Amino acid sequence: MIETNSTCRMLFSGGLTINPDGRIVLCCVSTKKELGHISDIDNLNEFYNSSLLNEIRETMKSGFLPEDWCFSCINWRKNGERAAIDDWVKLVIKWNPDDVKYHTINFLEFAPSNICNQNCAMCGSVYSSKWVEWDNDALEDGLTFRFREDEQYVTNFHNQVWSISDKDLQKIYDILPNVKRINLKGGEPFADKRNYDLIRHCIKLDNPPLISATTNFSTIPNEIMDLICDYPKFLVGVSIDGTDKVYEWVRGASYQQTIDNCHTYMKKSGRSPIITSTPTLYTLYSLNDYMSEMKDLGFKALQFMWCASPKYVSVEAEENIEYYNEKHRKFLKTYDQVKVINPENLYKRKHDVNINTSHIKYWIEFMNKKRGFDIRQYVSELSKF
Ligand code: SF4
Numbered sequence: 421m422i423e424t425n426s427t428c429r430m431l432f433s434g435g436l437t438i439n440p441d442g443r444i445v446l447c448c449v450s451t452k453k454e455l456g457h458i459s460d461i462d463n464l465n466e467f468y469n470s471s472l473l474n475e476i477r478e479t480m481k482s483g484f485l486p487e488d489w490c491f492s493c494i495n496w497r498k499n500g501e502r503a504a505i506d507d508w509v510k511l512v513i514k515w516n517p518d519d520v521k522y523h524t525i526n527f528l529e530f531a532p533s534n535i536c537n538q539n540c541a542m543c544g545s546v547y548s549s550k551w552v553e554w555d556n557d558a559l560e561d562g563l564t565f566r567f568r569e570d571e572q573y574v575t576n577f578h579n580q581v582w583s584i585s586d587k588d589l590q591k592i593y594d595i596l597p598n599v600k601r602i603n604l605k606g607g608e609p610f611a612d613k614r615n616y617d618l619i620r621h622c623i624k625l626d627n628p629p630l631i632s633a634t635t636n637f638s639t640i641p642n643e644i645m646d647l648i649c650d651y652p653k654f655l656v657g658v659s660i661d662g663t664d665k666v667y668e669w670v671r672g673a674s675y676q677q678t679i680d681n682c683h684t685y686m687k688k689s690g691r692s693p694i695i696t697s698t699p700t701l702y703t704l705y706s707l708n709d710y711m712s713e714m715k716d717l718g719f720k721a722l723q724f725m726w727c728a729s730p731k732y733v734s735v736e737a738e739e740n741i742e743y744y745n746e747k748h749r750k751f752l753k754t755y756d757q758v759k760v761i762n763p764e765n766l767y768k769r770k771h772d773v774n775i776n777t778s779h780i781k782y783w784i785e786f787m788n789k790k791r792g793f794d795i796r797q798y799v800s801e802l803s804k805f
Contacts, residue, residue, distance in 0.1 A: 421519040426480045428490070428505045433516035435527035435599070436468060438592070440534035440547065440607060441582040446476070448529060448605075449492040449504050458588045464595050468525050501768070512601055512632075524598050531605035533583035535612045538636050540659075540671050541787050542700050542733045548607060549581040558786055565779050566730065589614065597625055604633040610644045619647050619654075628652060634659060634696055637681045638673035645681075649689040656693040657723065658682055662703040663713050669787065669795045670702050679717060692720035699724065699766065700733045701780065704744055705801045707766065708751045715758050723761035732779035736772040737805070745769060780805040 421432070428434075430447045436455070437445050443454040444461070461467045479486045485494050485505070496503035513527050536548035544566075545551040558566055602622070609615050610633070622628045633648075634657035648654045660667060660678060667675040686692055695714050699707060714722055727734055735741060745767040752763055784802060788794045796802045 421517060423515045423517075424481075424483065426483050426485050428480060428485070428493075429509050429513040429515055430505075430527070431473065431477050431480060432523065433526055434509070434513040435525035436464065436529075438528070438530035438584075440531040440584075440605070441580070442584050442588060446489050447504065447509070450489050452491060453488055458584065458591060461591065464591055465525055465598075468523055473523075502762075502764070512603075525595050526598065526600045527603075528592065528595070528599050528601070529603040529605060530592060531607055531609070531612075532589055532614045532618075533612050534581065534607045535583065536607040537611045537639055538608065538672050539790075540636075541669070541702060541783075542698060542727050542730065544730075545580065552581055554790060557790075561786060563782055563786060565732075565776070566783075583612075593618075593621065596622065596629070597627075599629045600627075601630045601632070604631060606635075608636055609633040610635050610637075610640060616644055616647060619651060623651055630655065633657065636671060636673060636678070637685070637693070638671070638678050640681050640685075645685065645688065649685065656685065656691075657696045658693045659696050659698070660714070661697045661699065661710075662706060663710055665793070665798045666703060666706060666795070669791050669793070669798070670700065672791065682717075682719070686718065692718070694721040694723050694761070695719045696723045696725060698727045699735050700727055701735055701737055701802065701805075702733070702795060702799060704735045704738060705799055707744075707748060711751070711755060711758075715755070719758065721759040721761060724763060724765035726762075726765045730783075731772065731775045732783050734772065734775065735769050737775040737777065737780055739771050741769050741771045777805050 421427075423429075434447075437447050437450075438458055439445060442458040444456050444458060444467070445451065445454055455472060456467065458464075467473070476486050476489060487494060490505070493503035493505045497506075534545070534547055534549050536550050539548055539550040539554055543551060545555045555566070604615060604618075606612070615633075619631065622631065628651070630653040631651065632655040637656075637658045648656060658678070659671070661670055664675050667678070682693055682695075697703070697707075697710070703710065711722065731737070735744070738744065748766040752760065752766065784795060784805065
């Protein structure tokens with residue numbers, strides 16, 4: 421079968437994404453509708469070949485991306501931006517030219533729970549159990565905008581600790597012998613001990629899948645450090661968005677401890693983690709210094725993400741964003757020795773006039789109260805909001 425502009429590899433030689441609460445979606449950017457729930461499914465490979473998935477394949481084969489499911493990629497392409505279908509999906513999933521009747525899951529992105537040990541300023545209780553209590557506090561403080569920001573199916577607010585049952589987890593184990601790549605999500609992937617068992621299980625398979633996990637690396641027991649250093653194909657991404665007190669305000673963990681854990685990993689494994697940064701309004705103004713520091717610390721790869729939600733933490737609230745786009749573009753020209761992945765996320769942002777600046781202010785004040793210090797002491801540019 422010939423690959424076309426509309427045959428997303430996720431459907432033809434890829435697999436499924438299972439959210440911490442067991443909802444199955446097409447991929448991590450298909451967030452409006454769920455395909456099903458893992459508890460209602462007996463066999464994940466059978467489900468991947470169900471009439472629902474085959475209908476989506478047929479639409480793609482006829483030359484269209486289905487709007488209900490693939491709205492994110494459709495919009496990215498419309499705006500001239502890199503869409504997931506053209507970008508990372510092609511990097512992580514190989515095209516299979518055989519016109520197969522039965523599609524086997526090769527790629528799996530999942531989290532057994534939303535158990536986390538951090539409550540980052542741009543996160544919420546869907547992805548972090550630590551946010552459950554704070555989301556209630558935010559409600560009590562009258563920050564209702566947080567909970568009806570948009571009509572999207574997946575919002576930042578679910579307010580529950582989620583954990584897939586052992587029975588449902590077994591359904592994932594059942595398909596592992598054929599899986600070639602696992603993206604382990606969270607919560608914090610290393611805060612849920614069931615992931616340790618999963619890694620131990622995978623290492624014994626005839627063909628252990630490549631495992632990729634993005635961790636905050638703030639607390640890493642020796643047991644998991646040894647496991648990931650010994651696993652033959654493990655890609656570690658570490659979320660570090662800023663330095664020192666800015667990092668600590670955004671992520672609520674010790675900056676020095678996280679850096680020390682990275683260096684221990686580098687020493688033991690001989691590999692460098694990919695440092696993953698999600699620029700927000702809080703880190704925007706010091707990104708050049710941040711990049712210099714990551715280089716000085718010896719990291720070899722830096723990846724920039726795109727924080728689209730919630731809007732009140734987005735860099736697109738900055739009305740002079742063009743100035744910062746240009747500043748970062750110039751800086752990148754002189755930045756060497758570190759591989760930069762998705763650099764355009766540093767200079768392709770546009771000012772969004774619809775962002776309510778009072779939400780930005782209320783959110784900074786709420787987080788200041790939680791962290792016990794005022795971020796504006798370290799990021800004076802935030803005082804204008
Ligand atoms: S949203 Fe994009 S990446 Fe996801 S399945 Fe659709 S086309 Fe593929």
